[in-house]
Amino acid sequence: MKKILIVGNWKLNGNKKFLINFINNFKKKKKNIYKNCNIVITPPSLYLDAFNYLTLNENINLGAQNVDVNVFGSFTGDLSVKMLKDVGVKYVILGHSERRINYYENNFTVLKKFILLKKYNLIPIICIGENYDEKKKKLTNKICINQIKIIIKKLGIKSLNNTVIAYEPIWAIGTGKSAKPEYVQNVHSKIRSYISKYDKLISKNIIIQYGGSVNEKNAKSFILQHDIDGLLIGNSSLKLNSFIKIIKEVSNLKN
Numbered sequence: 620m621k622k623i624l625i626v627g628n629w630k631l632n633g634n635k636k637f638l639i640n641f642i643n644n645f646k647k648k649k650k651n652i653y654k655n656c657n658i659v660i661t662p663p664s665l666y667l668d669a670f671n672y673l674t675l676n677e678n679i680n681l682g683a684q685n686v687d688v689n690v691f692g693s694f695t696g697d698l699s700v701k702m703l704k705d706v707g708v709k710y711v712i713l714g715h716s717e718r719r720i721n722y723y724e725n726n727f728t729v730l731k732k733f734i735l736l737k738k739y740n741l742i743p744i745i746c747i748g749e750n751y752d753e754k755k756k757k758l759t760n761k762i763c764i765n766q767i768k769i770i771i772k773k774l775g776i777k778s779l780n781n782t783v784i785a786y787e788p789i790w791a792i793g794t795g796k797s798a799k800p801e802y803v804q805n806v807h808s809k810i811r812s813y814i815s816k817y818d819k820l821i822s823k824n825i826i827i828q829y830g831g832s833v834n835e836k837n838a839k840s841f842i843l844q845h846d847i848d849g850l851l852i853g854n855s856s857l858k859l860n861s862f863i864k865i866i867k868e869v870s871n872l873k874n
């Protein structure tokens with residue numbers, strides 16, 4: 620039985636006080652919300668260590684928003700996979716559209732980082748998705764498949780074991796205009812059937828999440844779709860009450 624994967628991506632938000640309040644209140648309110656959910660938070664990297672320390676005995680996983688392609692050396696400002704592992708990180712977001720757009724990351728950068736995560740047994744969350752123009756031109760499926768194809772071609776399908784795919788249409792991120800659940804379902808099923816051409820079991824087991832303006836009102840409608848196995852949540856993960864509500868709403872839907 621696959622657990623529903625709920626990831627809260629804090630992006631460049633929060634501070635020490637926010638972190639402590641969030642975790643303390645989470646501990647108080649979390650009762651019974653885990654049943655069928657796997658919960659991950661990706662705070663800004665500066666706070667990873669503190670987050671890990673404050674949640675040591677909690678059923679909450681730590682994720683990073685990014686990793687460098689180098690493991691050590693003269694790379695001022697970067698963070699390596701070994702450092703992330705050292706502070707308890709289990710998941711790492713790769714190729715988020717904000718990194719692709721603002722830092723010119725491409726599918727090849729994602730591939731290099733993916734290789735490192737696999738080597739160090741961290742779980743990649745590969746973000747894929749089209750922009751508004753591409754959507755209008757009906758290029759969504761092609762764009763999404765291309766974003767994972769490079770990994771399958773270079774490393775083989777088995778590399779997708781213990782990997783998460785997050786479909787985040789760029790036009791839906793932070794806009795308050797989420798994609799329609801049926802639209803997302805259609806994209807997810809195309810991704811799954813592409814993977815199934817290589818390996819049926821991996822295609823069945825791989826977690827494909829949706830992200831883009833998910834909130835407590837629409838979360839359930841996504842998880843009710845057959846091929847949506849989780850949610851990658853930005854803004855609503857910063858509001859603890861909303862985040863908890865989302866988890867409660869969806870946690871029993873796929874039993």
Ligand SMILES: O=C(CO)COP(=O)(O)O
Pocket residue numbers: 628715787791792793794795830831832833851852853854855
């Ligand atoms: O980019 C996202 C998560 O990685 C989605 O952000 P929002 O939920 O704020 O739209």
